[in-house]
Amino acid sequence: MGGDQTNRLTSGGLIDRSAALNFRFDGKTFSGFKGDTLASALVANGVKLVGRSFKYHRPRGILTAGSEEPNALVELRSGARREANTKATTAELYEGLEAASQNRWPSLSFDVMSVNQLFAPIFVAGFYYKTFMWPAKFWEAIYEPAIRRAAGLGRAAKVSDPDHYDKAWAHCDVVIAGSGPAGLAAALAAGRSGARVILCEEDFVLGGRLLADGGTIDGLSAAEWVARTVAELSAMPDVRIMTRTTLFGVYDGGTYGAIERVNDHLPVPPEHQVRQRLWRIVAKRCVVAAGAIERPIVFAGNDTPGVMMASAMRSYINRYAATPSRRIALFTNNEDGWRTAETAIAAGLQVAAVIDARPDVSPAHRSLASKGGFPVLHGAISGVDGGKGGVRKISVALTGGARAEVEADGLAVSGGWNPAVGLTSYHRGRPKWRVDIAAFVPDGAPPGMVAAGSANGAFGLGACLREGFEAGAAAARDAGRSGNIGSMPVADDDAFSITPLWHVAGKGKAFVDQQHDVTASDVELAQREGFQSVEHLKRYTTLGMATDQGKTSNVAGLAIMAAVSGKSIPETGTTIYRPPYVPVAIGAFAGHHRDENFHATRLTPSHHWAAEQGAIFVDTGLWKRAQWYPRAGEKDWLESVTREVKAVRSGVGFCDVSTLGKIDVHGPDAGAFLDRVYINAFSSLAVGKARYGLMLREDGIVYDDGTTSRLAEDHYFLTTTTAKAGLVMQHLEFCRQVLFPELDVQLTSVSDQWAQFSIAGPKTRDLLKVIVDPAEDLSNEGFPFMGAREVGLRGGIKARLFRISFSGEMAFEISVPARYGEAMARNLMIAGKPFGVTPYGTEALGVMRIEKGHVAGPELNGTTTAGDLGLGKMMSTKKDFIGRVMAGREALVSPNRQVVVGIKPTDKARRLRSGAHIIPKGETPGPGNDQGYVTSVCFSPVLDQWIGLGLVERGRERIGEIVRAHDPLRGEDYDVELCNSVFYDPDGGRQRG
Amino acid sequence: MADFSWDVRSPLDRALVAGSYGAQGDAGVALTEIRNFDLVQVMARRGKAAEMAKAAQARFGVAAPETPKAVGTADATLIWSGPDQFLVLSRGGKHTMDSLAPVFAGSTSLSDQSHARALISVSGDKARAVLAKLSSIDLHPDVFGVGAAAATSMDHTSVTLWRGADRADGQAVFNLLVFSTFAESLWHTILDSAAEYGATIGHSEELM
Amino acid sequence: MKYSIFSLARAALSGHKNWKPTWRDAAPKDRYDVIIIGGGGHGLATAWFLASEFGIRNVAVLEKGWIGSGNAGRNTTIIRSNYGLPGNTGFYELSMKLWERMEQDLNYNAMVSQRGVLNLYHSDAQRDAFARRGNTMRINGIDAELLDQAALRKMLPFLNFDNARFPVQGGLLQRRGGTARHDAVVWGYAHAASELGVDIIQNCEVTGFTRDANGKVTGVETSRGKIGAGKVGMAVAGSSSRVAAMAGLRLPIESHVLQAFVSEAIKPLIPGVMTFGAGHFYVSQSDKGGLVFGGDIDGYNSYAQRGNLPVMEDVCEGGMALIPMIGRVRLLRQWGGIMDMSMDGTPIIDKSPVDGLYINAGWCYGGFKATPGSGFVFAHLLARDQSHKEAARFRLDRFQRGAMIDEKGQGAQPNLH
């Protein structure tokens, strides 16, 4: 059995019979044709049972032919590409497609979990809130794991997604969702008037319901009209037609989200191509022509395989030439449902009966019935006889009380149509109820968006074309396009009449939400227990929260709630609609930004040189920085770093510090400006001098620090920490543009313009003499500590030289234009060779700054004051500056604050760790005596032991005190001494020398 | 002791591999890095906008752009970079800080950006398709014509984007000034975006 | 009525026809000893503790819509007590202890699931910050473990360790952290409070305060008439500034939108709660099977209850960077809640400057985990007129005194907390 397509009609359909495709479902091989969906191919092969339900594991068949499908969910593909919960009704068939049913074990036809059906009387809505509470520990040990295993649907892949995704922007005047009659007509009108149009269609062919229901437009068959229209649109340069693309959401300012399934119709994406692409479409106007969704009627056994929406049955028969059954019964409460009887007869199928809930049917249909030789039963279905094998017999409660039975192997159901009100409701607009069609229609749509056609409740073909055409023309007009829109496509309107019927009372489970197994009695129970708000109903029963977002269940659910609580449907209201309109792969939202491409990478000017030296790099924000330069034979990072530190302290070394933020501050008021943003004065700084500055936030807490030099009367060169570079620039621009507009000052980031190197160590001057123009005086007198000026370098380029020191050694920082950065590194190696110059990384930099007691990121943690850092004296009392006032608040000047202090283990062999807490000696650690913590640590080659900085209560008054470093996380607890934070050369002689 | 040699290295020196990239067949896009240029940021001082404009007019013979535009002159391109400021882009050594300082003395602040940016030109019939993955700007010919410019972002990184003169074959040319330290990273992102169309990659010392 | 497997079985026999409403849908009386404005988790928990712990049962909870319609029903259901600063640490642990007995307290299964909360680190600096925080937790008697990469590779092999821009290096784990079923928490407190006589009044919007000659609050004006009260407490996340304004108060609070997302239900994939340390992404998997995840707030003031694409993309980028196997899992629903962001990222539980009005506000996006603790200490404040010791630092005047509790060190900029 299998590959014979027993239910494929011999002719017709939009499938390519010359292109047979083989596929596998649950391990069995079948064949279908190009143009099939997985669902239509399964129908063609007579497969009725396709899945098991969420809670009761009931056998389920295909209910719909679109993205509203609640039942026919499969695991598509395998291995790393396995996609759980894929709707068979939208999955395009391709050669070799592999799919498996889900939520069953061991097999679809024999599912052990279907025993749940025996417990159905207990497993009612919300049952789990009422039990599993005793004994307490059992919930996590037993109950919950069991529930988790049983719940869920398909299995996601357990390894990294091998496919690529990307994201793109598109701009247009009018974006149109849907390419049915309304959408195509809208595109025609907008396109003809000269508008830039984007037409999104989630299907892989254009036409919407025309593909299944046909009709006559402008005297042409629907197919001919679609072809003609698409040809006309394709000829317009500014009209873009995007098939396999769903407009899923609307965001502020006319931004729309759309997902294009670029290559999901292939086994794997071709080389260099993406699987899916996320579109952000910026449009002046949007026409929602997303159509309407046929809704079920809730009756006992309505989830039996073989029960199918009437319109879906037409889609399978007309579009795919695949018939779900041979002898069909139809249950309808409206005129439209009858089309399925017409279709069945036209396709040479048997119609067993039409059960029409309305008191009467049109004469045309009467005669159809007599021609087709089937009865028209007035009444409602009270039960369906059949199991996983599908529908066998249908019981009908006739109006007036009598009963009837109908033998059929398929049941088409039409409860009327619900306009697709998702997109129009995503800005919390609430749809309004229209009595004549017994359905909600869009209301309160986001600015610039209108619905047209059946999405707007216009169910006739003529009306769809008219509304679409007018909406398209109006949208183009609003966007300022006024070309000639030509003539409107015309078709007849077929009458639509409906007598609402939501639920047929009767014995047996009647399902409202088939995927979540929510029954009519669950809705009644929720009402009984006080969950009467629709939002409570949804949350208590999980109605409408499944992967179909309740497209086929929400309205029926609230209609039943309305009935039992004695309210009208509009009074009961709808839940809030949430994007996306269809589920969208998370990978598509990430696009290119995953793995190494998650964020951009910044490289220093000497990066590639450092890489050649075998440097180990560390991520610092977006930067890659050389962390240390290992040498052959060194056993670990500590050995390398210690070597680098010793080399600097005894000779000379250099380090690329280009990652510091660098800002040109220009203008006559530059000094006055800096006076206001720094706590200390800069207007008084002499040209050719540098000064360390500290910035506060307006709340008095330290924001950033750095060295700023005055290069000219009206030009300062400001540096920030690496971490805050961008934020400080933004802050300074705020001060300049918003707080102090009266100052004449200009700011430019020059972070990328300059390659900057720190050169440090007693032999620094010797090295510089080799590379700096001999004419330059680098002596202590000629270039004193904190001096800053431009110098020439041998070979003709100019550099900026700053005599500043982070290491505590005699040191300079030198900057050259960035494209010389790599040459600078090489030349420093050449110039320094006689002095054993050593490149050092951020670790050695950190060691030396801790030895020197300089604060950095771990101390500037956004909660410390200048006083905490021991820099309180820098706060000028002669001027106003940002943060001055709030820094004076009582708790910020309390003598009991945690302040920066040096810390070293009393046992010199001990390793000190950041994050250890400080507890007074001899006390039991507790909230009451947690006096601070270790912020930064290093192994100090100078002191030959681990040392650190910490923030400790009244630390500076307690120098010499022995306290406990308490580190339960790492199972450590040891004595440390609080000491001066400057471990190395406290009087600073070396850096001045 | 002999002088040191100071060879310049473009930030794309390592990343740029001349030749073809991505899909085979007719390349949909050409990616060219232009090297050897001077780039100076010119910012009007308080109340000096008019003076700056005058100075620019005198020096370049055209009005400096007041709106997001790129204005070509005989030997420079003036690119709007923000309110009351613009960039002067020229062949290496043409309009340097030193040569512009006297021109704008008093009315402006100048900042050298010559080494702060890399210059990449993107052209070809898929140029817009590639840029649509990187830029949120509408590059439709009617909206972003020759000479249009934008201070914008790509991949969360600031870039200066402008449309230069069309290629000889009529294809549009989009120029990107990107920050040097981001250049290699952004370059790889551009390559990823271009791969499906196929790209021809090269560099040039000749500023168009 | 008592809930249990037995009552369920009994009810099943009668076709579940005899269940009573989970809580009484009460009509307002003229006067209550205490009125709580806000029928969310915090308000209902406060009412229940007032009735059960402090013997005050003449209490009304006023809800403008349906109970749980605010952030209680719109969050990512995470519970934890892994805070690092004095004031927070003890309070959230108090809350955690109350989570651990909630089902038995309330006779309602809120599905408290201590599956662990793991904060990942990607740099030495982050590790050190977590070490500091974890030690604070341990010193306060809270469970915390610092895991290195090797341990994580065993525990969570699917994380991106090797192919990542910012490889995972380790994490801070609180095993007692986890999740709870958010709606059930609301319904559970409503059920239990109602059983003790608390009036839960839905569709009753407070429109103003009634004050006496001295300005003391004597009750509220509502869409269902005036209601008198001895004391009025507000627990109205998302409306704090608007309600406070009715009493002439300005608060150190801005309202921002936080988005959250849920995927289609899939079979168990992710064991506990994890947060990405190199981007804005956190995730857990619900009992129903959906991945529940979120990231940073959109960053601008908003009462619109919906966000925009850039943050949605940012969150998914973080997700893919951390767990690249979720690429083909589909995002099912996106929503937004209003976060009342305080100026230091820490809540305010205090008497207001207006006599008779008590404030419970400024929970930022951390309100859910605090639900029982917040209810308990707010009930304590309302009943005893003094702060519970674990809430003593949540005073309103801390900003004047400079005693902020700023876990993130971002200062007075709410969108950075």
Added chain:
Amino acid sequence: MRIVCPFCGERELGEFTYLGDAKPQRPAADAGEDAFYDYVYLRDNVAGVMNEHWYHGGGCRAWLKVTRNTLTHEISAVEPAAGVGAAKVGA
């Protein structure tokens, strides 16, 4: 959300950074703690139309004053901060 930068034209949200309510004005240097407390911490937290500071950091680096409805995100006006036009002062 899309903001019409007065200099660059309409740009997408990602290019901008938000600061907050533009109403609070930095007090005079001698205003004292209470005035600064009010400026730094207290907010009207408007539910409706509000003037806000946004920074076009991903574009022209201008600070902007944006009039936006916090209930709908609708933007009704955008103007540059005081200092942006400084170069044209007196012109």
